[in-house]
Amino acid sequence: MDNLAIARILGEIADLLEIKNDNPFKIRAYRNGADIVANDPHDMASLDLKGLQEIPGIGKDLAARIREIADTGDAAFHQELLAEFPPSILDLLGLQGVGPKTVARLYRELGVKTLEELEEAAKEGRVRSMKGMGPKKETLILKAIDERRLHGGRHLLPDTHDAAVAYVAYLKAHAPDAQIEAVGSLRRGQESCGDIDILASGADAALMDRFIEYKLVERVLGQGDTKSSVRIWGGFQVDLRIVSPESRGAAMQYFTGSKAHNIVLRDRAIGLGLKLNEYGLFRVDDESRVGGASEQEIYEALGLAWVPPELREDRGEMNAAERRTLPTLIEHRDLRGDLHMHTTESDGRHSIAEMAQAAHAAGLEYIAITDHSRNLAMANGLDEARALAHAARVRAEDGRHGVRMLAGIECDILADGSMDLADDCLAQLDIVVASVHSAFNQDRQQMTERILRAIENPNVDVLGHPTGRLILKRAPYALDIEAIIEAAARHHVAIEINSQVDRLDLNDVQARLARDRGVRLVISSDAHSQAALAVTRWGVMQARRAWLTAGDVINTRPFDDFRALLRRNLR
């Protein structure tokens, strides 16, 4: 059982307890436990009861449940709950406007167990027969079911960003004096976002009318003086909150989240005799205002350094903010090189010279050309002869376009862990990025040993997109990432944060673990065209979420320094 499988069961227990109307704090404990397990880079199944209980948020009972799930594949408690409710009703929970209370009543009073049965009941007007339900609620449920089928919910960070930027620009045009910006998970740089949160201060209520008139609005979900929600084309839900300027910082803090970060922050406020909400920070005794116009004001009043949004996940940032030891996070302009890109020689759209020119225009000092190797036939991968000839052409272009160039390859790690190209070929190149592009379905042990073998090959300098996940599309392959990270550290293999918008691989938690274990990281575009070089901004965002400084990422170094740090050049 891997962490995600364990987390899924804990999360289902939380959902089922919620439908059962159980103790809300018990529900929170399970939900919190699921989050912890899902995000912890360590393999939970390998920890004993004592080790599990050392994790904050995991107590005696949750530790026992986790062990039970790891040992037997499930928890008896989970099975007991499932005996009370059919598992299919969990699908209903995700519907807009349908919560646990409604799900429980739909099941008890109407016998509704599935989306299809709910749709039928709503169409036949049976839902309105329930107390507190009416025709409007039925219509809303039917729309929610349609939208679920259409959109599925979440979006990639860059797509969310683009939609938000356009919406904010539209609002600013109608309220030029107001402060308007996107907050929420987008501001934290989370890899996928469920919705867009926009905050406006210094705007009058008329902005709400402009908000719902936006050309892409498909449906108004709710409208009030200070808060409105719409669904726009593309399946995004967008919320606008309007606050007064004196509350701007408090609202930014509040709506940027994360929820976990905010709970800890509020708890801290309570401990100081203060109350924090989206309007400001107040004394509990006389309700006087302590602050709220800026985020800095709030964090300082709570004895904390201002926390960059990317770190607000309750992963140790409070402690570091209190001790004033928050890292100076890497910024996009810190990148001097890009070490993973393709040309027309394999599946790229532009030539060596064109990629070099675009890199120079983007302000880079050096790049590596890393086309695919033979095994990736559909990408016209290179065999040894073509790889060496290609390398000669790269070296001939070196320095002619304003950037230094390394002749490299993205070499497939074959199913048995051997490299796709012969060692004497790889040894003649300047840099080798090793990646898995095939046999994704190997079991955990096979896949781990396969990648470990690649790391042990002295010609491998960088491990490319290490987990193979595609965000919102494909789960990472089964893999002991901790073992991979430790081996990479031991063998001085750098690990990539691949900036492709649907990869961002390593993810934030894994990249942080890698840094902690002494691995050198690189941030690369994996660009297949000139324009795609720009995606490194998302890789940098992920690196910031991993607490990385410029010093942790070796392609921030000047060319000669960087080159000396490549494994093949280490003495």
Added chain:
DNA sequence: GCCGTTTTCGGCCCGACTGTTTTCAGTCG
């Protein structure tokens, strides 16, 4: 269910909006 030099018991974050209601429960973020 978790947590704790104020506590091993009694806490646990907070407010807006909707639909169906005459004061509120449910949902959401």
